[in-house]
Amino acid sequence: MAGAEGRGTTGAGGVVAFAAHDHAHCAGEVMARAEALSAASGARLTPVRRRTLEILLQAHRALGAYEVLEHLAAEGFGNQPPVAYRALDFLVEQGLAHRIRRLNAFAACMHPGEAHSPVFFICRACNAVAEAPAEAVRRATEAAAAGIGFSVERTTVEALGLCPACAEVGA
Amino acid sequence: MAGAEGRGTTGAGGVVAFAAHDHAHCAGEVMARAEALSAASGARLTPVRRRTLEILLQAHRALGAYEVLEHLAAEGFGNQPPVAYRALDFLVEQGLAHRIRRLNAFAACMHPGEAHSPVFFICRACNAVAEAPAEAVRRATEAAAAGIGFSVERTTVEALGLCPACAEVGA
């Protein structure tokens, strides 16, 4: 369960965290928190939405909307793109998932509920994506915004480079 | 020539800078620097590529690849997508233009040659895009990367919010 399972072999993304860890455990824990948050906020975590989040968590990497759709369709949900996009958009709005623009993909948020300005580190060799909190990045961005009178509502920060494993192999 | 001309009326982007300024002047200056840089580095700023950069500068906002293509085709260049994408990719590689992922669009770099980690501020009301240097953001990102052993090669930082003009009107 731990380690580099499935890294970058099939789709848009690789594993979500670089370090080895208990995958089933972290997915279950995140799912539980997502449910608690939805209940608290009144957001309706319906079957499609819940299943979409589970799919992202189980894949444990960034998935394209059409990849998610395949899973959903195979399980009896609709098989047209809006089904996946709507569920994914909902999750992103609720802070339960993130959109990785560089990959045209989506990944489950690993720290739902915690106030965080996530930064994504994307390995150009294996497509693995790691999410890291980066309050300092948000502060720096807002400082720059203040200088030109811009009010920031959301930020996207994505860094492309090499993850530890690929850096070792490639260099 | 100065002011909010054409802001967000036709395409993917609005004006590139929020503040009023002499548009023809800044475009000309940037173009001159782009030529000098290309000459110095040996990069071949061919007619299509040069014209593509001019189109971005003249539009003074973020343009989609197909918008650029329309201009190019109207001037006798090829009218198929690869023509635009290749020219735009070249400009991005040379640091003469930037890709704005949130808008699926491209904008001329306003500070070519200067080492900079640009941050883009995108107004959600008028789609205007401003490019600002943000060395502090880059440093903060690399500090976070160091914590997980990731080596950063390129970063994308895009902030969505309201530009000064829209904030005034809307609020």
Added chain:
DNA sequence: GTCATGTATGTAATATCATAACATGTCAAG
């Protein structure tokens, strides 16, 4: 309960963005 209302889902059709593959043209070194 049942009706009205808002929200969620399903489906069809299409719009938009991007690339692969290959042919042709240009230019400078040898």
Added chain:
DNA sequence: CTTGACATGTTATGATATTACATACATGAC
């Protein structure tokens, strides 16, 4: 004047995303 490298043109297709509309389900008013 040929060769090799790079640039451009063109065809075709792939990948991503949205609009529009129909149907179903939940919730609260009565």
